[in-house]
Amino acid sequence: MTTNTSPDSTQVAANRLDFGRSAPKAFRALIAFDAAAREGLDPALVELIQIRSSHLNHCAYCLHMHTGDARKAGESEDRLHMVAVWREARHFFTEREQAALALTDAMTLAADAGVSDDVYAWAAAQFDERELAQVIALICTINTWNRVALSTGKVAGTDER
Numbered sequence: 001m002t003t004n005t006s007p008d009s010t011q012v013a014a015n016r017l018d019f020g021r022s023a024p025k026a027f028r029a030l031i032a033f034d035a036a037a038r039e040g041l042d043p044a045l046v047e048l049i050q051i052r053s054s055h056l057n058h059c060a061y062c063l064h065m066h067t068g069d070a071r072k073a074g075e076s077e078d079r080l081h082m083v084a085v086w087r088e089a090r091h092f093f094t095e096r097e098q099a100a101l102a103l104t105d106a107m108t109l110a111a112d113a114g115v116s117d118d119v120y121a122w123a124a125a126q127f128d129e130r131e132l133a134q135v136i137a138l139i140c141t142i143n144t145w146n147r148v149a150l151s152t153g154k155v156a157g158t159d160e161r
Contacts, residue, residue, distance in 0.1 A: 016152045019148050030144060030145070033137070033140075033141055034145070037134055037138040037140070038138060040134060041131065041138065044073065044074075046138060047069055047073065048070075048097055049100055049101070049104050049138055049139060049142060050062065050142045051067055051070065051080070052101050052104045052108075053104050053146060054066060054146055057108065057143065057147070059149050059150055060156035061150075062145055062154075064156040064159070068159070078092060086098065086101045099122045099126040100127075103119055103120070104139050107139045
């Protein structure tokens with residue numbers, strides 16, 4: 001019989017710092033950046049981007065938070081389930097959403113291949129310059145939030161906003 005000797009996630013979280021309390025200026029700056037990035041974007045698109053990045057970064061805390069937010073905003077369960085496999089389920093998403101998800105993939109996994117000209121051109125064809133800049137900023141913020149949550153041991157289901 002094998003026992004799992006690794007600490008449970010609540011024990012790990014208890015041993016990690018509280019980012020907001022330990023770096024309040026950085027935390028407030030990130031909140032402001034996040035709010036500025038969302039400005040003028042469709043809330044459904046915002047959640048799809050945040051969900052996709054959280055999938056790719058394996059951030060259960062943010063994934064739980066943003067799928068819950070999306071449900072509260074009226075997002076369908078079908079679409080939420082398909083975000084992880086959006087390329088194989090394109091008919092669930094608009095062309096604009098697909099372009100944003102492709103850009104999210106490329107930016108989140110930038111170390112793999114960067115953002116190709118094709119992905120950038122697809123996104124640029126779907127969004128005006130201001131919107132595209134907002135989408136890029138949003139992808140940056142969710143990737144940062146994912147990394148903060150992962151490094152500080154945030155536990156899925158314990159939305160601490």
